[in-house]
Amino acid sequence: xxxxxxxxxxxxxxxxxxxxxxxxxxxxxxxxxxxxxxxxxxxxxxxxxxxxxxxxxxxxxxxxxxxxxxxxxxxxxxxxxxxxxxxxxxxxxxxxxxxxxxxxxxxxxxxxxxxxxxxxxxxxxxxxxxxxxxxxxxxxxxxxxxxxxxxxxxxxxxxxxxxxxxxxxxxxxxxxxxxxxxxxxxxxxxxxxxxxxxxxxxxxxxxxxxxxxxxxxxxxxxxxxxxxxxxxxxxxxxxxxxxxxxxxxxxxxxxxxxxxxxxxxxxxxxxxxxxxxxxxxxxxxxxxxxxxxxxxxxxxxxxxxxxxxxxxxxxxxxxxxxxxxxxxxxxxxxxxxxxxxxxxxxxxxxxxxxxxxxxxxxxxxxxxxxxxxxxxxxxxxxxxxxxxxxxxxxxxxxxxxxxxxxxxxxxxxxxxxxxxxxxxxxxxxxxxxxxxxxxxxxxxxxxxxxxxxxxxxxxxxxxxxxxxxxxxxx
Amino acid sequence: xxxxxxxxxxxxxxxxxxxxxxxxxxxxxxxxxxxxxxxxxxxxxxxxxxxxxxxxxxxxxxxxxxxxxxxxxxxxxxxxxxxxxxxxxxxxxxxxxxxxxxxxxxxxxxxxxxxxxxxxxxxxxxxxxxxxxxxxxxxxxxxxxxxxxxxxxxxxxxxxxxxxxxxxxxxxxxxxxxxxxxxxxxxxxxxxxxxxxxxxxxxxxxxxxxxxxxxxxxxxxxxxxxxxxxxxxxxxxxxxxxxxxxxxxxxxxxxxxxxxxxxxxxxxxxxxxxxxxxxxxxxxxxxxxxxxxxxxxxxxxxxxxxxxxxxxxxxxxxxxxxxxxxxxxxxxxxxxxxxxxxxxxxxxxxxxxxxxxxxxxxxxxxxxxxxxxxxxxxxxxxxxxxxxxxxxxxxxxxxxxxxxxxxxxxxxxxxxxxxxxxxxxxxxxxxxxxxxxxxxxxxxxxxxxxxxxxxxxxxxxxxxxxxxxxxxxx
Numbered sequence: 051x052x053x054x055x056x057x058x059x060x061x062x063x064x065x066x067x068x069x070x071x072x073x074x075x076x077x078x079x080x081x082x083x084x085x086x087x088x089x090x091x092x093x094x095x096x097x098x099x100x101x102x103x104x105x106x107x108x109x110x111x112x113x114x115x116x117x118x119x120x121x122x123x124x125x126x127x128x129x130x131x132x133x134x135x136x137x138x139x140x141x142x143x144x145x146x147x148x149x150x151x152x153x154x155x156x157x158x159x160x161x162x163x164x165x166x167x168x169x170x171x172x173x174x175x176x177x178x179x180x181x182x183x184x185x186x187x188x189x190x191x192x193x194x195x196x197x198x199x200x201x202x203x204x205x206x207x208x209x210x211x212x213x214x215x216x217x218x219x220x221x222x223x224x225x226x227x228x229x230x231x232x233x234x235x236x237x238x239x240x241x242x243x244x245x246x247x248x249x250x251x252x253x254x255x256x257x258x259x260x261x262x263x264x265x266x267x268x269x270x271x272x273x274x275x276x277x278x279x280x281x282x283x284x285x286x287x288x289x290x291x292x293x294x295x296x297x298x299x300x301x302x303x304x305x306x307x308x309x310x311x312x313x314x315x316x317x318x319x320x321x322x323x324x325x326x327x328x329x330x331x332x333x334x335x336x337x338x339x340x341x342x343x344x345x346x347x348x349x350x351x352x353x354x355x356x357x358x359x360x361x362x363x364x365x366x367x368x369x370x371x372x373x374x375x376x377x378x379x380x381x382x383x384x385x386x387x388x389x390x391x392x393x394x395x396x397x398x399x400x401x402x403x404x405x406x407x408x409x410x411x412x413x414x415x416x417x418x419x420x421x422x423x424x425x426x427x428x429x430x431x432x433x434x435x436x437x438x439x440x441x442x443x444x445x446x447x448x449x450x451x452x453x454x455x456x457x458x459x460x461x462x463x464x465x466x467x468x469x470x471x472x473x474x475x476x477x478x479x480x481x482x483x484x485x486x487x488x489x490x491x492x493x494x495x496x497x498x499x500x501x502x503x504x505x506x507x508x509x510x511x512x513x514x515x516x517x518x519x520x521x522x523x524x
Numbered sequence: 525x526x527x528x529x530x531x532x533x534x535x536x537x538x539x540x541x542x543x544x545x546x547x548x549x550x551x552x553x554x555x556x557x558x559x560x561x562x563x564x565x566x567x568x569x570x571x572x573x574x575x576x577x578x579x580x581x582x583x584x585x586x587x588x589x590x591x592x593x594x595x596x597x598x599x600x601x602x603x604x605x606x607x608x609x610x611x612x613x614x615x616x617x618x619x620x621x622x623x624x625x626x627x628x629x630x631x632x633x634x635x636x637x638x639x640x641x642x643x644x645x646x647x648x649x650x651x652x653x654x655x656x657x658x659x660x661x662x663x664x665x666x667x668x669x670x671x672x673x674x675x676x677x678x679x680x681x682x683x684x685x686x687x688x689x690x691x692x693x694x695x696x697x698x699x700x701x702x703x704x705x706x707x708x709x710x711x712x713x714x715x716x717x718x719x720x721x722x723x724x725x726x727x728x729x730x731x732x733x734x735x736x737x738x739x740x741x742x743x744x745x746x747x748x749x750x751x752x753x754x755x756x757x758x759x760x761x762x763x764x765x766x767x768x769x770x771x772x773x774x775x776x777x778x779x780x781x782x783x784x785x786x787x788x789x790x791x792x793x794x795x796x797x798x799x800x801x802x803x804x805x806x807x808x809x810x811x812x813x814x815x816x817x818x819x820x821x822x823x824x825x826x827x828x829x830x831x832x833x834x835x836x837x838x839x840x841x842x843x844x845x846x847x848x849x850x851x852x853x854x855x856x857x858x859x860x861x862x863x864x865x866x867x868x869x870x871x872x873x874x875x876x877x878x879x880x881x882x883x884x885x886x887x888x889x890x891x892x893x894x895x896x897x898x899x900x901x902x903x904x905x906x907x908x909x910x911x912x913x914x915x916x917x918x919x920x921x922x923x924x925x926x927x928x929x930x931x932x933x934x935x936x937x938x939x940x941x942x943x944x945x946x947x948x949x950x951x952x953x954x955x956x957x958x959x960x961x962x963x964x965x966x967x968x969x970x971x972x973x974x975x976x977x978x979x980x981x982x983x984x985x986x987x988x989x990x991x992x993x994x995x996x997x998x
Contacts, residue, residue, distance in 0.1 A: 279766075282758055282895040283757045283758040283759075283766060283767050283895075284756055284757040284758050284767070284928075285757075292753075292757060293757050293758070293767060293770070296767070296770035296771065296773075296774065297770065299770075299773070299774055299777075300770065300773055300798045303773075303777050303794060303798070304791070304794060304795055304798055307787060307790060307791045307794065308791065313781065313787070316781060317778070317781045317782065320777060320778060320781065321778055324774045324777070324778055420928035420929055421756040421757075421928040423928075424932070429931060430928050430929055430931055430932075431931075454758075454894035454895040454897075454904050455894055455904055455929070457903060457904055457905075458898070458904075
């Protein structure tokens with residue numbers, strides 16, 4: 051100690067810059083490290099986290115979950131009616147995006163979309179009757195994720211809607227997603243006018259009848275290579291799907307032409323697909339659901355397998371905590387609004403489409419998609435930095451999905467809730483913005499984050515499961 | 525002078541670093557400027573250049589040429605047989621890539637492709653007879669560029685081949701390019717086996733008959749927006765055309781389905797287009813030819829309107845020097861070779877496809893296409909730097925073609941031969957590599973440059989025209 055004060059001071063300062071500044075102004079040398087307390091200085095979460103970092107049971111569980119995620123091989127196997135895909139939809143039930151939520155608590159677009167689905171199913175004749183029916187509780191309302199499905203924005207799936215069926219052939223699990231209706235007035239943004247219902251009816255009849263054999267007849271139904279190729283063509287597979295939609299269009303066209311269908315039908319079906327650069331989004335989502343579902347259910351794993359929003363709350367699930375949701379109010383969206391709209395018009399963050407970010411795509415893969423900043427805001431440099439930053443909260447990177455702008459490094463793969471809580475780096479999400487009133491539709495797009503409270507809650511729940519696991523903390 | 529030596533030395537050193545180093549080591553301060561003599565220290569060219577820089581006649585001519593280039597609106601208007609498109613092909617004539625060259629001087633792939641075209645036309649029955657016919661001079665061999673056309677690699681166009689017809693609707697000029705046959709053994713790489721000729725015959729008959737009405741029936745035949753979109757999807761529109769080919773596939777499909785054709789024909793035609801990610805290249809080239817042709821023929825302009833290679837020489841043309849070619853031996857290609865091949869197997873740089881670089885695409889637009897480095901070599905950072913460097917030798921940037929990675933700045937637009945000679949920065953070209961023997965085909969791809977001697981020669985010729993122009997140097 052005595053000798054310390056006889057030497058020149060060489061200080062490493064951790065945290066607040068001010069302490070280092072004082073030393074420097076007194077003629078000393080100080081290196082300042084940027085540092086903040088882990089867990090956002092939440093003492094309880096900090097202790098939970100301290101007990102979980104390096105726990106070999108969690109490490110081992112995450113390894114298993116991560117390997118199952120990387121091994122997944124999603125394949126587009128069918129287009130089926132929801133009631134035939136999911137047993138729960140044999141009854142009068144409607145699925146919605148995000149964590150569970152009661153009708154009365156739902157945001158405008160989700161209520162509007164549910165009323166539209168009730169009309170589409172013919173369970174009510176007027177919007178007023180549909181609303182009364184939904185409010186009465188006589189239609190069961192449950193999350194898509196509770197039934198192996200996902201849906202963008204309002205995420206409504208009702209029994210007569212066709213859903214894409216994607217199989218992860220590595221593990222045999224299946225996932226479903228509804229059809230993308232295009233932009234403008236569409237059910238997923240809460241619109242439910244006659245034109246919206248008319249389009250849904252066409253999708254459920256002529257389109258479904260033609261597309262089903264085409265899907266089953268695809269020469270190449272493997273989605274991972276297609277998605278990888280799209281990442282090299284400027285898509286991030288959440289808000290930019292132009293390349294993937296184009297690649298799928300090619301495959302569907304060649305398949306449809308071999309199905310001996312009426313040429314007028316083929317023309318109408320292909321014109322619809324060609325006119326919608328987001329057509330692939332819902333298939334991307336089903337593929338993602340099938341990949342992260344493969345990683346779900348590993349006891350002790352802190353891997354995030356679901357991130358989803360219901361327009362009020364943001365919810366996540368961990369691999370190791372089963373069907374439990376960990377929710378918090380959705381963070382605001384930093385976005386670009388269409389002319390005439392502003393943040394005051396916006397619904398809260400909405401949709402199951404954050405399943406793409408859960409799988410390292412969307413906001414996590416923005417380095418692949420510099421052009422997306424014209425849609426969601428920011429600069430191409432921000433886009434690249436977003437991908438780099440997300441690598442700090444994932445277990446690794448996905449060699450199947452490479453990012454040219456990161457010198458062909460893989461997409462961030464496998465969000466570890468511990469890394470999020472420890473670093474304070476929140477998962478970033480590219481998202482569409484719905485008008486808060488039902489029926490208006492999309493009013494912009496932007497970037498948001500998953501709320502920290504979800505991760506804190508999830509880790510606390512995971513910590514409670516640890517004593518039940520074989521093995522001990524080292 | 526006396527006071528100078530009483531002050532502290534503050535030196536700016538131009539050129540060799542060594543002089544600055546000496547001053548610094550003696551305790552002085554020196555700023556070193558990286559500098560090299562203009563015109564590669566070629567005194568004659570240096571004087572020519574000195575007299576041309578800032579010449580208001582050249583500046584004014586370049587402004588006119590540049591505006592015509594930017595104003596061009598290429599539109600895909602037809603697919604026609606070459607003999608109906610170009611009067612010169614009513615006779616027994618074959619067009620080839622690059623500047624004029626005699627049969628005996630041609631490289632292997634170009635000779636091989638010409639023999640293939642003679643067989644395709646039925647002018648000879650055997651390869652030996654075709655070769656004898658070509659050597660005898662009884663078939664006229666002329667550059668594509670002499671007839672408003674372009675062709676990739678060997679660039680062979682014979683009378684019975686279909687050619688794309690692109691009209692620049694802003695000025696009414698038209699340009700032509702042959703069809704892309706796909707990869708592997710194809711005529712443009714000098715292959716001429718029965719399978720190559722069989723494919724050409726199918727392209728000239730069934731494909732041509734089906735595609736012609738589809739082209740004329742296109743709902744949107746404008747190429748500039750399509751190309752701009754492809755630049756946002758990872759294409760540079762020379763060696764990567766996957767996005768543009770996909771966008772065109774969509775348009776052609778919808779058009780073909782409206783043409784009341786046999787469904788088997790439609791299937792075969794669309795399968796061919798879908799299977800070739802370079803399908804759009806030849807349309808990109810015709811579009812480029814129509815854009816830079818619009819800028820051609822402005823007296824006094826130093827704008828480069830053609831860069832093309834015949835497998836021996838590289839040739840350029842300037843807007844202000846009419847039909848003259850300025851040639852030099854092609855520079856070597858720094859490339860990636862397919863397994864089993866090396867630079868020893870490579871033909872010299874070949875093809876009219878450098879018309880894409882002449883128009884600010886290809887190597888000039890590599891910032892749009894980080895993934896292309898897997899094909900031509902280098903890193904994504906190199907790709908971006910290439911685009912930045914090319915901006916130093918162009919008159920401006922093209923607002924119609926933006927590069928996300930350069931924060932949506934335009935592609936380098938309008939190569940000024942003066943800027944090339946002054947800076948020594950050579951136009952960069954992405955290119956395929958053909959085997960030097962006829963019939964083998966493509967063996968790799970890489971990056972090369974236009975030789976400096978072309979620009980020196982062109983500027984010397986342009987200088988001779990200046991006294992004939994109205995106005996005087998200031």
